[in-house]
Amino acid sequence: MRITCDSPWSAEESRRLYGIERWGAERFTINSSGQVCVQVDYDRRVEVPLPEIIKGIRERGYELPVLIRFIDLLDASLRRLHRGFARAIVDQSYNNAYRGVFPVKVNQQRQIIEELIRIGGPLQLGLEAGSKAELALALANLPEPGLLILNGYKDTEFIDLGLWATRLGHRCFFVIESLTELSLLIERSTFFGLRPLIGVRTKVSARVGGLWTETSGDRSSFGLSPQQLIHALDQLKAAQMLDCLQLLHCHLGSQIPDIKDIRTGVTEACRFYNVLVAEGAPMGNIDFGGGLAVDYTGGGAAPDSCNYSLEEYCQTLVKTVRLCLDPLQIDHPQIMTESGRAIVADSSVLLFNVLGTMRFDTDDDHPAIPQDSCRQILELADLRDNLEQIDAEQAYRQALSCRDFLRDSFRAGRLDLRQRALAENLFLAVAGKILRAIPVESELPAGLVGLRRNMADIYYGNFSVFQSLPDSWAIGQTFPLLPIDRHTEPPWREGMISDLTCDCDGKLDSFNLAGTCRPTLPLHPLRTDEDYILGVFLTGAYQETLGDLHNLFGDTHTLNVRIDSEGRFELQQEIEGDSIGDLLGYVEYDPRQLNEKLRCTAEQAVRSGRLNTEQRRDLLRFYRELLQGYSYFKSNEKR
Numbered sequence: 339m340r341i342t343c344d345s346p347w348s349a350e351e352s353r354r355l356y357g358i359e360r361w362g363a364e365r366f367t368i369n370s371s372g373q374v375c376v377q378v379d380y381d382r383r384v385e386v387p388l389p390e391i392i393k394g395i396r397e398r399g400y401e402l403p404v405l406i407r408f409i410d411l412l413d414a415s416l417r418r419l420h421r422g423f424a425r426a427i428v429d430q431s432y433n434n435a436y437r438g439v440f441p442v443k444v445n446q447q448r449q450i451i452e453e454l455i456r457i458g459g460p461l462q463l464g465l466e467a468g469s470k471a472e473l474a475l476a477l478a479n480l481p482e483p484g485l486l487i488l489n490g491y492k493d494t495e496f497i498d499l500g501l502w503a504t505r506l507g508h509r510c511f512f513v514i515e516s517l518t519e520l521s522l523l524i525e526r527s528t529f530f531g532l533r534p535l536i537g538v539r540t541k542v543s544a545r546v547g548g549l550w551t552e553t554s555g556d557r558s559s560f561g562l563s564p565q566q567l568i569h570a571l572d573q574l575k576a577a578q579m580l581d582c583l584q585l586l587h588c589h590l591g592s593q594i595p596d597i598k599d600i601r602t603g604v605t606e607a608c609r610f611y612n613v614l615v616a617e618g619a620p621m622g623n624i625d626f627g628g629g630l631a632v633d634y635t636g637g638g639a640a641p642d643s644c645n646y647s648l649e650e651y652c653q654t655l656v657k658t659v660r661l662c663l664d665p666l667q668i669d670h671p672q673i674m675t676e677s678g679r680a681i682v683a684d685s686s687v688l689l690f691n692v693l694g695t696m697r698f699d700t701d702d703d704h705p706a707i708p709q710d711s712c713r714q715i716l717e718l719a720d721l722r723d724n725l726e727q728i729d730a731e732q733a734y735r736q737a738l739s740c741r742d743f744l745r746d747s748f749r750a751g752r753l754d755l756r757q758r759a760l761a762e763n764l765f766l767a768v769a770g771k772i773l774r775a776i777p778v779e780s781e782l783p784a785g786l787v788g789l790r791r792n793m794a795d796i797y798y799g800n801f802s803v804f805q806s807l808p809d810s811w812a813i814g815q816t817f818p819l820l821p822i823d824r825h826t827e828p829p830w831r832e833g834m835i836s837d838l839t840c841d842c843d844g845k846l847d848s849f850n851l852a853g854t855c856r857p858t859l860p861l862h863p864l865r866t867d868e869d870y871i872l873g874v875f876l877t878g879a880y881q882e883t884l885g886d887l888h889n890l891f892g893d894t895h896t897l898n899v900r901i902d903s904e905g906r907f908e909l910q911q912e913i914e915g916d917s918i919g920d921l922l923g924y925v926e927y928d929p930r931q932l933n934e935k936l937r938c939t940a941e942q943a944v945r946s947g948r949l950n951t952e953q954r955r956d957l958l959r960f961y962r963e964l965l966q967g968y969s970y971f972k973s974n975e976k977r
């Protein structure tokens with residue numbers, strides 16, 4: 339598909355181009371008016387356009403950027419996962435249950451945890467804690483008797499808190515990561531007079547693909563090796579606590595792209611399970627950790643996508659366990675998973691406005707060519723006019739060579755500024771024409787690699803990559819991104835996104851279109867009288883927690899939205915983003931002291947005549963209000 343400013347365009351074209359029905363199926367779509375909508379299922383599917391929600395948010399006094407959490411989508415994901423396992427258990431005639439466990443690290447925010455506990459109550463959702471702080475929040479929130487899985491390295495305090503949880507009535511599994519931890523647990527539980535529930539975390543040798551491959555295989559930093567597992571069994575037997583060993587834990591990795599790797603890892607874990615049963619441990623539970631991938635690109639390609647559905651994941655786990663255990667006549671254990679991103683990624687959408695663009699192409703494709711122009715300029719003009727007759731890669735090489743020759747001539751003083759400008763314009767006209775002839779969803783041939791990136795506009799977004807999308811910077815993760823409106827108009831510009839930080843890494847330049855990863859995205863030209871708002875989707879997992887304060891851009895406003903069966907939305911919880919004063923506080927400044935210091939500076943300025951008293955008052959008021967304000971860009975009219 340070639341997109342020009344007058345291409346006929348409809349919402350259907352946009353749906354296809356941005357792949358929204360692949361990565362956002364049943365949650366997001368584009369309506370016939372060209373607006374991105376969130377979808378929620380009641381007895382019928384309800385759709386609410388995001389532009390309407392933004393209007394409502396602004397009417398309530400919030401500025402962009404905002405993070406919207408669609409609580410209905412969170413609930414739906416959790417239910418879908420449990421439905422998938424319930425179905426697999428029936429289909430596979432499996433003789434035990436599934437228990438979901440939410441790994442708190444994936445999104446620790448209070449509103450998320452409280453909602454998961456509320457909706458997860460009837461599903462008996464457990465919580466996984468990997469640190470004392472996570473256990474502290476889980477313990478206070480989980481109604482007992484709940485399920486707690488304790489992962490990570492544990493000191494005495496961590497173990498003691500887990501023992502208190504046990505005493506309170508929770509089914510609290512201590513997952514042993516090292517032999518010293520096991521000695522400590524034996525010692526502390528004897529002191530408490532409790533028999534704890536113990537799990538052992540194994541290292542499986544099978545490696546999984548994707549970005550988290552290091553979590554798997556022999557060199558993964560967590561879990562016991564086969565030799566250590568034998569020592570752990572001996573230690574438990576010596577302490578007469580083998581009856582406490584009731585769980586095998588193995589986390590194969592996060593975002594596992596290939597179902598084949600999951601099957602291999604699960605098979606190996608089951609072998610360990612069989613051995614533990616044969617050694618006399620009661621067991622009864624097997625926890626496969628995280629790994630259920632989110633299809634961030636809708637394209638089926640690793641690492642940000644996967645080659646299986648949620649249903650296939652559930653069926654694979656249940657069937658593999660059954661097939662491994664049945665020949666040995668071992669009772670089916672309760673299956674647990676700690677799916678994090680698959681539960682929360684869907685629910686959050688980051689919305690930000692574009693502040694401006696920088697264009698790199700030329701407005702003037704047909705500049706006048708003076709008679710006495712040098713040979714390379716005439717050659718460029720000829721290329722522009724006769725491009726159809728030449729191979730694109732050859733034409734581009736020729737244009738580059740002319741341009742570089744002319745740049746050298748300018749440096750050597752043989753070309754004046756007007757000729758240099760003419761040369762650059764002609765080169766851009768040729769490059770633009772070559773690019774426009776290639777369908778947007780196609781990969782560029784080898785000789786043109788870099789052309790799309792070099793010609794793309796930069797769209798300046800009102801957000802911070804480091805705060806809101808840290809994984810895109812840190813591990814190159816691709817998130818779906820698209821304008822939330824104007825999908826009845828052709829997106830005929832190509833853009834990359836730059837954020838507000840003064841950092842060249844503060845950019846988004848990896849997008850997925852029709853399964854192809856590319857550095858630019860088709861976008862609309864800005865209009866002077868209208869905000870252009872982009873949405874970044876599937877951002878609910880890890881991003882809020884991992885975000886940092888680069889350039890002191892803080893947490894965005896976060897609004898929890900509920901959609902009712904009539905398609906009305908309601909802001910259920912509103913968490914104001916960090917103020918500038920909050921941010922300065924995080925780096926140890928006291929806003930009161932800052933005000934005081936500035937007051938002294940202003941007073942001196944009055945004494946020396948650089949400010950009058952009225953200006954002093956205005957400055958101090960302005961500064962005080964600024965500290966209370968949002969750290970992101972404010973549009974002029976709001977000042």
Ligand SMILES: Cc1ncc(COP(=O)(O)O)c(C=O)c1O
Nearest residue numbers: 441592593628629676677678679
């Ligand atoms: C022990 C453990 N469980 C669960 C998870 C969550 O994984 P995911 O978000 O892929 O479901 C992780 C993440 O790395 C983990 O380390």
